[in-house]
Structures are given as C-alpha cells and as structure tokens.
Amino acid sequence: xxxxxxxxxxxxxxxxxxxxxxARGFERVARNPDCTRLRALTIAxxxxxxxAVAVYREPAREGQSPFALxxxxxxxxxxxxxGAAQLLELYRSAGRLTTxxxxxxxxxxxxxxxxxxEMKHVMALRQTLSQQLLEQxxxxxxxxxxxxxxxxxxxxxxxxxxxxxxxxLVASDSDxxxxxxxxxxxxxxxxxxxxxxxxxxxxxxxxxxxxxxxVVSRMGVPTSETxxxxxxxxxxRIPGALKPTLRPMTLKGEVDSLxxxxxxxxxxxxxxxxLLPSGAALDDPVILExxxxxxxxxxxxxxxLAQHCKQRAVANRDPAILGDYAKEALxxxxxxxxxxxxxxxxxxxxxxxxxxxxxxxxxxxxxxxREAV
Amino acid sequence: xxxxxxxxxxxxxxxLETIRAKIGEAIGAKQEALRKMETxxxxxxxxxxxxxxxxxxxxxxxAAWSRLMHExxxxxxxxxxxxxxxxxxxxxxxxxxxxxxxxxxLGVPNSPRVVSEYALACLGIELPAVRFASLRRDEExxxxxxALSKPAWVVPALNMTGFAPIPRLVASSVWPSxxxxxxxxxxxxxxxxxxxxxxxxxxxxxxxxxxxxxxTGLILRFARSVPGAWAVAGEPDLGRIRAATEAELQSIAxxxxxxxxxxxxxxxxxxPDRQIWGLPPMVxxxxxxxxxxxx
Numbered sequence: 030x031x032x033x034x035x036x037x038x039x040x041x042x043x044x045x046x047x048x049x050x051x052a053r054g055f056e057r058v059a060r061n062p063d064c065t066r067l068r069a070l071t072i073a074x075x076x077x078x079x080x081a082v083a084v085y086r087e088p089a090r091e092g093q094s095p096f097a098l099x100x101x102x103x104x105x106x107x108x109x110x111x112g113a114a115q116l117l118e119l120y121r122s123a124g125r126l127t128t129x130x131x132x133x134x135x136x137x138x139x140x141x142x143x144x145x146x147e148m149k150h151v152m153a154l155r156q157t158l159s160q161q162l163l164e165q166x167x168x169x170x171x172x173x174x175x176x177x178x179x180x181x182x183x184x185x186x187x188x189x190x191x192x193x194x195x196x197x198l199v200a201s202d203s204d205x206x207x208x209x210x211x212x213x214x215x216x217x218x219x220x221x222x223x224x225x226x227x228x229x230x231x232x233x234x235x236x237x238x239x240x241x242x243x244v245v246s247r248m249g250v251p252t253s254e255t256x257x258x259x260x261x262x263x264x265x266r267i268p269g270a271l272k273p274t275l276r277p278m279t280l281k282g283e284v285d286s287l288x289x290x291x292x293x294x295x296x297x298x299x300x301x302x303x304l305l306p307s308g309a310a311l312d313d314p315v316i317l318e319x320x321x322x323x324x325x326x327x328x329x330x331x332x333x334l335a336q337h338c339k340q341r342a343v344a345n346r347d348p349a350i351l352g353d354y355a356k357e358a359l360x361x362x363x364x365x366x367x368x369x370x371x372x373x374x375x376x377x378x379x380x381x382x383x384x385x386x387x388x389x390x391x392x393x394x395x396x397x398x399r400e401a402v
Numbered sequence: 403x404x405x406x407x408x409x410x411x412x413x414x415x416x417x418l419e420t421i422r423a424k425i426g427e428a429i430g431a432k433q434e435a436l437r438k439m440e441t442x443x444x445x446x447x448x449x450x451x452x453x454x455x456x457x458x459x460x461x462x463x464x465a466a467w468s469r470l471m472h473e474x475x476x477x478x479x480x481x482x483x484x485x486x487x488x489x490x491x492x493x494x495x496x497x498x499x500x501x502x503x504x505x506x507x508l509g510v511p512n513s514p515r516v517v518s519e520y521a522l523a524c525l526g527i528e529l530p531a532v533r534f535a536s537l538r539r540d541e542e543x544x545x546x547x548x549a550l551s552k553p554a555w556v557v558p559a560l561n562m563t564g565f566a567p568i569p570r571l572v573a574s575s576v577w578p579s580x581x582x583x584x585x586x587x588x589x590x591x592x593x594x595x596x597x598x599x600x601x602x603x604x605x606x607x608x609x610x611x612x613x614x615x616x617x618t619g620l621i622l623r624f625a626r627s628v629p630g631a632w633a634v635a636g637e638p639d640l641g642r643i644r645a646a647t648e649a650e651l652q653s654i655a656x657x658x659x660x661x662x663x664x665x666x667x668x669x670x671x672x673x674p675d676r677q678i679w680g681l682p683p684m685v686x687x688x689x690x691x692x693x694x695x696x697x
Contacts, residue, residue, distance in 0.1 A: 110515065111596075112589030114627035121629060128629060128653055132586035138513075138570040139561060140683070153685045161563070172586050172661070 043310030048076035052236035062290035063323035078333035089333040104214035134174040155181040184240040188297025195237035209237025217265035217274040234261030235283035510592040511559035511573040523616030566683035580666035587658040
C-alpha cells in the first residue's frame with residue numbers, strides 16, 4: 030500500500046487512530062453486508078468500538094467480558110506454549126498428524142511485539158517469515174511446518190491490503206496446503222454449543238480461507254480454490270478445563286457469503302470517497318450518521334455500534350426493532366407507525382402498490398388472528 | 403539419541419560424594435598415622451628419624467584433610483539449596499547466573515516462562531518471565547562492550563533458516579551452536595528433552611519435598627502431549643512417562659539433530675558475534691498500514 034493511499038485513509042479517519050480490522054472485522058462485514066456504515070468504517074480502518082466512543086461519545090458495549098477475555102488469552106497461550114504441544118497432541122489424537130509430523134513454527138515467538146515504534150517492522154517481519162513458510166509448503170519442501178501459529182498473511186479485501194493473522198494453520202506432510210484453524214475458548218458442548226459462537230468462529234475461519242487463497246494466487250497458483258477448499262478447524266475448549274477439542278468444519282456457505290459481502294458497494298476506497306461529501310471525515314458524527322446503516326437484532330453479537338443503531342431504530346420506529354422477519358415483511362411501510370396506519374386504515378391511503386399489498390396482507394392476518402383467538 | 407543436558411547439580415552432588423569419601427579415607431589414614439606415632443613414642447628404642455618421619459606424615463595428612471574440607475565447603479556452596487537461601491537476601495546472586503544454571507540443567511533452549519516455572523518449582527526462587535526481555539538486552543549490551551568479561555551469556559536461540567534470533571527462547575552462549583539452533587522439529591525435540599531433564603531432577607528428590615511436588619506438576623503438564631505417557635487409569639507413572647518420551651524422541655531426534663548440525667556448519671562461517679547473537683532478520687519491505695493491532 031503506497032503512501033498516497035495511506036494519506037487518503039488518514040484523511041477519511043480524521044482525528045481517529047487506525048485499527049487493523051483483522052479477521053474479526055471482515056467477519057463483521059459478512060454478518061451484516063447491508064450495513065454501509067460498518068463497511069465504510071472497516072474500509073477506513075476504524076473499529077466500531079472506536080467510533081462509538083470517539084465519534085458518538087457513547088460507551089462501547091461490545092464483545093466479551095474481561096473474564097471471558099482472560100480465559101481466551103490463557104487458552105490461546107496454552108495452545109502455543111511448549112512448541113504447541115497441546116495442538117500437536119490434539120491433531121495426533123484425531124489421526125490428522127503422525128508422530129513424525131511434529132514441525133512447528135510459532136511466528137510471534139520469532140518476531141515478538143516490542144515498543145509501538147517497532148510495530149511496523151515487527152509486522153513486516155512476521156509477514157516475511159510467514160510468506161517463507163507458505164512458499165516452503167507450496168514447494169512441497171519436507172521441512173515445511175505442520176503447524177504454524179499466528180502466521181501473518183497479506184490479503185486484499187475491500188480494495189485494500191490488510192494483514193490477517195489466523196490463529197494457526199495446519200497440514201500433514203501429504204496435504205497440498207494448509208487449512209486455517211480458529212482457536213476459541215468457548216466451551217465445546219457438542220450440539221449444545223452456542224450456535225452464534227460457532228457461526229462467528231466459522232466466519233473468522235472463512236476469512237482465513239479467503240486470505241490463503243489470496244496469498245497463493247499472488248504466488249502464481251491459478252487453482253487456489255482447489256488447493257484450499259472451504260474447510261477449517263475450530264479448536265474449542267473442554268468445559269471447565271484448558272484442554273482443546275477439535276471440530277473440523279465445512280465453510281462453503283461462510284466463504285461464499287464473505288466473498289459476496291466483500292463485493293457489495295462500497296467495495297473499495299474510491300467508492301467510499303464518492304459516497305461522502307468532499308473533504309468529509311468519519312470522525313464527524315453528522316457525516317457518520319449520514320451513511321446508511323442496517324440494524325439487526327444480531328448486531329449486538331458483534332458490533333459496538335449496535336446500541337446506538339438500536340436507539341435510532343426505536344426513534345425512527347424502524348420495523349427492524351421487531352426482528353429480522355418484521356424488518357423484511359414491513360419493508361414496504363418503512364416504519365412501524367406507517368404499518369399500523371395501513372393495518373387500521375388510518376392516516377394517508379396506500380401510496381404505492383407495495384403499500385396496498387402490505388395493507389391487505391396485514392388486514393388478512395389480523396382477521397385470521399381474531400378468528401383464531 | 404540426542405544426549406544433550408549438562409547436569410550441573412548432579413555434577414555437584416557427585417563431587418560432594420567423592421570429596422566426602424576422600425575425607426573418610428584421609429581420617430582413616432590420619433588415625434593410622436597417629437597410632438603409629440603413639441607406638442613410636444612409647445618405644446624407647448624408636449629413632450628420632452622415624453619419629454620425624456611419622457610427624458611429617460601426620461602434617462601431610464592434616465594438610466590434605468584441610469584441603470578436602472575446603473573443597474567440601476566450596477562444593478556445598480554450589481548446591482541448589484544455597485540458591486534458595488539467597489531468595490531472602492536479594493541481590494547476592496544475579497538473575498543471569500541463576501538463569502544460566504537452570505538452562506544448563508534443562509540442557510536446551512527454553513522459554514522464559516518454563517525457566518521461571520522451573521526456578522520456582524525446583525529451587526523456590528522467583529525469576530519473573532517479564533524480566534527476561536531486559537535481561538537479554540543487558541546481556542547483548544555487555545557482550546558488545548566486552549565479550550570476555552563473562553564466561554557465559556544468556557543469548558537467544560537462533561532460527562535454523564536465516565540464523566535470525568528467536569528472542570522468546572533463551573540459551574547459553576557456551577553451548578555448541580547446534581544446540582542453540584531451532585529447526586522445524588526442534589521445538590518438539592526440546593519439549594521432550596526438557597521433560598527428560600525434569601524427570602531426572604525429580605528422581606534426585608525425596609517424596610514429599612516441596613520441590614518434588616512442584617516438579618511433578620511440571621512433569622505432568624509436559625507429559626500431557628506425549629503419546630503413551632498416560633495409563634488409561636491409575637496414578638501417573640514417571641517410569642512410563644520416561645519410556646514414552648524416549649520412544650518419541652528416538653523417532654524424531656536423529657533427523658532434527660542432523661538438520662541442526664548441517665546448519666551449524668553454515669553458521670560457523672560467520673563472525674563469532676554473529677554466531678552468538680544471530681543475523682538480523684531479512685524483512686521483505688511491503689508497505690504496512692499504520693494500524694494498531696486489536697486483540
């Protein structure tokens with residue numbers, strides 16, 4: 030990424046500091062592809078939590094509790110420590126790696142974070158080391174690691190190059206390439222594992238698949254989709270212990286939805302700049318508010334702006350506050366009050382054929398309800 | 403199989419046993435010399451030359467005994483129990499020396515966290531892992547200033563590819579370079595060698611000692627990932643853990659050792675300071691964003 034692009038991004042961010050979106054950021058976009066505001070923030074490199082606090086002056090209500098974060102960090106560390114001994118054991122027990130397939134590379138150990146001043150250098154070093162290892166695997170070099178912890182790969186998403194750090198990559202010696210691994214400290218309760226947690230982890234693993242495909246394409250591999258199928262591994266936690274469980278997952282739906290979401294407009298910096306008035310920056314609450322959002326009940330699972338968007342939805346009587354089904358069904362009315370008018374026959378008569386159809390639908394539904402109750 | 407592992411403490415213990423045996427022999431010899439002198443003095447026929455000779459023997463044996471007692475005191479001073487005593491008198495033994503001793507016991511490059519846990523479990527001393535980064539910087543500064551001012555330095559392990567330092571793995575500068583190199587299999591090999599060093603240490607401790615309890619906890623954690631180390635039921639068996647560890651080591655260590663030796667030959671062509679501290683990592687200059695990393 031050249032300095033001109035960096036300068037344009039900095040101008041868009043205004044006074045806000047840049048945040049690396051990472052896999053979680055792109056997963057967020059894939060979860061709500063209709064939200065232009067979230068997409069704009071992601072392209073500009075602003076975390077929704079930063080926007081909530083620094084732009085709207087609201088508390089960032091997002092994500093995990095400090096307790097869950099501490100457990101997550103401990104679990105991640107436990108997976109990487111002692112030469113990723115626990116991960117090796119996990120894959121050996123699952124029959125995915127043999128005893129001899131014990132080659133491990135831990136990228137953060139090779140290039141640990143130092144002072145903030147060294148950040149760029151460390152990131153570049155991690156990227157170089159990761160690239161060398163991926164090239165090694167592509168060459169079918171026997172020294173290529175079977176497990177790489179926290180590789181850093183450069184991927185072009187939303188028109189810009191981003192560094193993504195999957196939790197791990199794994200491949201046996203006979204595998205043609207690596208498969209992304211998403212390590213989560215969620216307790217693995219088999220069929221009773223929180224579905225939203227599993228979905229979120231799968232989407233993040235899907236970002237890993239897209240990133241790896243991007244990397245091997247840059248290396249000149251024409252069949253990246255064959256080389257890297259939409260598969261990923263979730264490493265979850267045995268409830269009450271820091272021991273891992275392995276859940277291989279098919280990620281076809283997640284990869285497809287991610288690729289679709291990324292292609293939606295604004296899909297790059299040029300389109301975002303065209304969307305905004307000349308010289309506008311996203312640190313201005315009026316400008317940010319002018320960008321269309323798309324509130325959904327599930328936003329609170331992943332976006333720090335969910336509370337802000339919900340308050341606006343309530344104030345605007347947006348059908349989204351009644352849930353995703355109501356949002357879709359009442360779209361023609363545009364608001365809950367207009368939908369009530371159409372139901373009761375109060376206010377202005379239906380202005381469009383869609384409103385007329387909705388009005389009839391609502392009255393039929395009310396009649397059926399009264400007959401039934 | 404790789405036979406790395408310089409057991410300083412075992413060596414000190416063996417030395418102590420040898421010195422005690424020699425002192426026992428010296429006491430016996432001196433008692434014999436004193437009895438001879440007593441006999442000579444009680445015999446009016448004894449010549450002055452014989453008495454002088456017996457006196458010289460007694461003096462020689464006394465000097466030898468005195469020297470052995472001095473050696474015993476020095477050897478006792480190096481016992482780990484002494485390290486424990488220093489905890490209450492901070493500053494007497496520098497952290498770097500304690501780290502080097504522990505590294506010698508473990509025998510392979512290890513993470514500060516493992517060194518720190520080992521120090522606490524076995525020796526009862528606190529070596530905070532967070533202090534290792536500054537220790538390593540101090541060591542490098544000291545080495546650059548005067549490489550011969552210390553017999554050994556705490557240094558980073560080196561990546562076998564490119565010989566870049568791996569700051570989160572510490573080693574001793576006196577080790578041969580192949581022991582300081584990290585190849586693709588070395589992390590696993592070193593994990594197993596560390597486990598064997600812990601088992602060896604545990605064997606020298608008495609059941610019920612604090613150190614024995616601490617080290618057993620470490621052993622069980624390290625052994626968790628070793629196939630066949632755990633019986634289906636019952637208490638963990640250290641003999642079984644050792645056998646399983648050695649079995650895995652046999653299957654992966656020879657190739658790892660060969661790779662490291664080949665790399666060590668290449669490393670030997672670099673200047674001595676590069677052999678110790680490694681080469682600066684080669685970074686492919688791709689422009690980076692001014693991001694801060696979240697999470």
